[in-house]
Amino acid sequence: MLFVVGCALADEVLPSWNDGQTKHSILKFVARVTDQRGPDYVAPAERIAVFDNDGTLWCEQPAYPQFRFGMDRMQTVAAKFPELKNREPFQSALADDLDGVIKSSVHGLIELTAATHGGLSTGEFDGVVNNWLATAKHPRFQQPYTNCVYRPMLELLGYLRANGFKNYIVSGGALEFMRPWTEKVYGLPPEQIIGSTVKTIMEMRDGSPVIVRQPEIESINDKGEKVLSIQRVIGRRPIAAFGNSDGDLPMLQWTAASRGASLCVYVHHTDGEREYAYDREASTGRLDKGLDEAKARNWTVVDMKRDWKRVFPFAESEATRK
Amino acid sequence: MLFVVGCALADEVLPSWNDGQTKHSILKFVARVTDQRGPDYVAPAERIAVFDNDGTLWCEQPAYPQFRFGMDRMQTVAAKFPELKNREPFQSALADDLDGVIKSSVHGLIELTAATHGGLSTGEFDGVVNNWLATAKHPRFQQPYTNCVYRPMLELLGYLRANGFKNYIVSGGALEFMRPWTEKVYGLPPEQIIGSTVKTIMEMRDGSPVIVRQPEIESINDKGEKVLSIQRVIGRRPIAAFGNSDGDLPMLQWTAASRGASLCVYVHHTDGEREYAYDREASTGRLDKGLDEAKARNWTVVDMKRDWKRVFPFAESEATRK
Numbered sequence: 001m002l003f004v005v006g007c008a009l010a011d012e013v014l015p016s017w018n019d020g021q022t023k024h025s026i027l028k029f030v031a032r033v034t035d036q037r038g039p040d041y042v043a044p045a046e047r048i049a050v051f052d053n054d055g056t057l058w059c060e061q062p063a064y065p066q067f068r069f070g071m072d073r074m075q076t077v078a079a080k081f082p083e084l085k086n087r088e089p090f091q092s093a094l095a096d097d098l099d100g101v102i103k104s105s106v107h108g109l110i111e112l113t114a115a116t117h118g119g120l121s122t123g124e125f126d127g128v129v130n131n132w133l134a135t136a137k138h139p140r141f142q143q144p145y146t147n148c149v150y151r152p153m154l155e156l157l158g159y160l161r162a163n164g165f166k167n168y169i170v171s172g173g174a175l176e177f178m179r180p181w182t183e184k185v186y187g188l189p190p191e192q193i194i195g196s197t198v199k200t201i202m203e204m205r206d207g208s209p210v211i212v213r214q215p216e217i218e219s220i221n222d223k224g225e226k227v228l229s230i231q232r233v234i235g236r237r238p239i240a241a242f243g244n245s246d247g248d249l250p251m252l253q254w255t256a257a258s259r260g261a262s263l264c265v266y267v268h269h270t271d272g273e274r275e276y277a278y279d280r281e282a283s284t285g286r287l288d289k290g291l292d293e294a295k296a297r298n299w300t301v302v303d304m305k306r307d308w309k310r311v312f313p314f315a316e317s318e319a320t321r322k
Numbered sequence: 323m324l325f326v327v328g329c330a331l332a333d334e335v336l337p338s339w340n341d342g343q344t345k346h347s348i349l350k351f352v353a354r355v356t357d358q359r360g361p362d363y364v365a366p367a368e369r370i371a372v373f374d375n376d377g378t379l380w381c382e383q384p385a386y387p388q389f390r391f392g393m394d395r396m397q398t399v400a401a402k403f404p405e406l407k408n409r410e411p412f413q414s415a416l417a418d419d420l421d422g423v424i425k426s427s428v429h430g431l432i433e434l435t436a437a438t439h440g441g442l443s444t445g446e447f448d449g450v451v452n453n454w455l456a457t458a459k460h461p462r463f464q465q466p467y468t469n470c471v472y473r474p475m476l477e478l479l480g481y482l483r484a485n486g487f488k489n490y491i492v493s494g495g496a497l498e499f500m501r502p503w504t505e506k507v508y509g510l511p512p513e514q515i516i517g518s519t520v521k522t523i524m525e526m527r528d529g530s531p532v533i534v535r536q537p538e539i540e541s542i543n544d545k546g547e548k549v550l551s552i553q554r555v556i557g558r559r560p561i562a563a564f565g566n567s568d569g570d571l572p573m574l575q576w577t578a579a580s581r582g583a584s585l586c587v588y589v590h591h592t593d594g595e596r597e598y599a600y601d602r603e604a605s606t607g608r609l610d611k612g613l614d615e616a617k618a619r620n621w622t623v624v625d626m627k628r629d630w631k632r633v634f635p636f637a638e639s640e641a642t643r644k
Contacts, residue, residue: 045511122553179557189367190557197554202546202572208579209572211553224524231444231533232519233555235501235512250524250531257530 013159015309016152022307025300026156029263030163033239040261042239044164049240050230050251051157053171053178053195055285056244056267057186059148059312061276062139063102063284066173069132070112071101077116084115102283106172106196106222106247113174114198118215122176122200125213129180143314146185151315152308153242153267157186165240170194170230172222172247176213194229196221226251238262244269245285249293256297264299266290271305274315335481337631338474344629347622348478351585352485355561362583364561366486371562372552372573373479375493375500375517377607378566378589379508381470381634383598384461385424385606388499391454392434393423399438406437424605428494428518428544428569435496436520440537444498444522447535451502465636468507473637474630475564475589479508487562492516492552494544494569498535516551518543548573560584566591567607571615578619586621588612593627596637 017023033042054060067089074093084090089108092100101108117125138148157167169178169188175195182188199214221229227250230238241248241255244267252264266287269278280288294301304311339345355364376382389411396415406412411430414422423430439447460470479489491510493500497517504510521536543551549572552560562585563570563577574586588609591600602610616623626633 175554175557191555193557200550200553202549202576209549209576211550227524227531228522228533231522232497233513235497235515254524254531 014152014155016155018307018309020307022300022302026263026265029240029261030160032261034163042260046236046239047160047163047165048234048236048238049160049165049167050170050226050238050242050255051153051167052243052245052248052251053169053173055269056242056248057149057153057157057169058145059138059141059150059275060244060285061269061278063098064109064173065136065138065145065148066109066113066177067098067101068136068145069129069177070109070116071096071098072132072136073116073128074112081115090115105283107217107220109172110174110196110198110217110220113177114213114217115215117198117213120213121205121210122213123210125176126180129177133181141312141314143312146181147314148312149185150267150308151310151313154186154313156242157188160240161187166192168192168194168230168234168238170221170226170251172196172220172226174198175221194221194226194233222247224250227254230254241265242267243290245287246290249290252290252299253293256299264294264297265302266294266299267302268304270303271308271311273305274311275304277305336474336477338477340629340631342629344622344624348585348587351562351583352482354583356485364582368558368561369482369485369487370556370558370560371482371487371489372492372548372560372564372577373475373489374565374567374570374573375491375495376566377591378564378570379471379475379479379491380467381460381463381472381597382566382607383591383600385420386431386495387458387460387467387470388431388435388495389420389423390458390467391451391499392431392438393418393420394454394458395438395450396434403437412437427605428542429539431494432496432518432520432539432542435499436535436539437537439520439535442535443527443532444535445532447498448502451499455503463634463636465634468503469636470634471507472589472630473632473635476508476635478564479510482562483509488514490514490516490552490556490560492543492548492573494518494542494548496520497543516543516548516555544569546572549576552576563587564589565612567609568612571612574612574621575615578621586616586619587624588616588621589624590626592625593630593633595627596633597626599627 032040054064071093078094089101089104089112138145141148173195175197178193178195179190182193197218199216199218200211202209203212237258238255239258240263241252242265255262256264269276354362376386393415400416411423411426411434460467463470495517497519500515500517501512504515519540521538521540522533524531525534559580560577561580563574564587566589577584578586591598
């Protein structure tokens with residue numbers, strides 16, 4: 001394992017990050033917890049970092065990609081679910097009314113996924129996700145959604161991994177909507193993904209056990225539930241946490257309450273030109289209380305416009321931007 | 323990482339296992355899946371092994387240690403729970419009637435743990451478990467419960483780890499009853515433990531978030547639920563599974579349904595002299611359907627009396643037994 005320590009290599013690590021306070025706060029933290037002779041040293045096994053996904057690792061505007069996924073699926077299966085058609089978010093989904101769907105928030109997100117994918121085995125669901133990702137495109141960037149990930153954050157995942165960290169996604173998005181692609185895109189294997197879940201049952205099909213998804217929500221992995229799922233799955237308190245909305249605040253607070261050194265980072269969407277600019281009034285990814293708390297507690301706030309040389313991997317022309 | 327391949331070293335690996343069909347079936351499987359040029363090669367990331375705990379890694383007779391833990395706690399907190407005193411398993415627990423408690427099975431086990439430990443933070447609960455383990459002793463062996471683990475299984479955990487496997491416990495026992503000691507005893511960190519859970523909530527205490535246990539069951543990790551929790555937490559199908567009761571059967575079936583090579587092992591308690599002899603009629607750790615299925619499908623069945631040179635780490639005098 002390669003350990004890159006300190007700020008001496010600041011120009012070589014995190015190349016998509018502009019030099020400045022934000023980048024240095026990250027480098028400094030990593031240097032502190034990996035310095036074996038320093039007072040803040042943390043053993044590798046305890047170097048747990050947790051990342052929100054929507055809006056922290058990939059673009060969540062104009063709507064969570066998973067909303068589009070559920071809406072597309074709804075067109076296919078609507079006839080099978082007449083009882084849903086007058087209920088939100090299904091009514092809006094059927095009318096192809098994205099704004100209506102967005103209003104249903106994370107709960108609607110999981111409900112749409114659960115209802116439109118019940119009865120599928122986990123293997124079949126993987127196939128549905130992969131097929132959708134192969135053709136669906138982000139409406140503005142005209143790229144596959146899995147290309148609309150933040151290049152600076154990909155570098156950060158790799159940098160932490162190289163320094164002995166174990167990175168987890170802790171997202172409000174559906175667990176099995178992420179796993180089919182997170183290893184390829186983020187280098188994060190299925191056991192390092194935590195998300196919302198639908199109920200599942202085990203049943204025998206052709207003499208073989210299969211796990212079958214039920215059209216019912218099991219857990220919404222948002223706000224305090226993120227803390228509880230971190231404890232349930234990981235059983236260690238993270239020392240670094242990255243989020244972008246108020247839904248991530250408890251996870252950051254939990255991380256900050258660590259006895260030793262900790263790093264709490266908010267990604268602040270300030271760049272309407274290259275991505276989207278939104279915070280306190282947003283219906284998707286609202287960052288209001290979190291912004292105040294970050295200021296009060298001196299957490300690191302990434303100003304996307306100022307701190308990132310480029311946003312997306314496909315945006316080669318941004319590379320020279322300072 | 324050290325890779326020990328093949329049967330040539332059979333005398334040096336798994337030294338507490340007698341030479342024979344059982345030991346060879348394990349060595350042969352590991353050799354197959356680690357042979358990079360062979361048809362059954364499995365990449366290290368996919369080498370997931372799952373282990374039941376009670377009766378598979380440590381002694382579950384005359385009762386699950388966690389029952390004793392709950393009963394001991396009940397004496398302390400009984401006055402606080404007058405509404406429980408006429409309900410099982412609490413009535414039997416208060417009467418110190420172990421047989422009565424045992425009848426309540428895995429559900430009673432978790433209920434007793436939940437009810438007698440509600441209101442504690444996860445950190446406080448760790449302390450309660452550690453304090454109990456420091457003084458409680460197995461009634462027959464007069465050893466701390468964490469000494470009453472099977473030495474051959476400890477060797478097996480280490481052998482698999484040395485061959486690139488990632489071992490998980492998938493137990494009906496309570497998650498947070500295991501985590502305080504599984505790393506020290508089995509070398510298994512908290513994120514590799516899956517168990518039954520009680521409901522938890524996050525609340526603020528003195529301005530800091532804490533996770534507080536509720537006196538309510540969240541999930542009973544037994545039978546089919548073991549398969550579902552493996553998918554939820556690990557997200558990969560195991561290639562090796564170890565159990566000792568019918569409660570482990572779905573987990574073994576799920577493992578056996580793998581597309582590639584798999585190893586399914588039942589630990590059969592055949593040694594009333596050194597440990598306990600029980601199977602089809604047992605109220606704790608019943609192995610009935612599983613024994614039939616193991617025979618029908620040619621799974622590996624460990625005959626403890628025949629296959630293990632010694633059972634417990636403290637039983638030095640057994641070392642010469644063949």
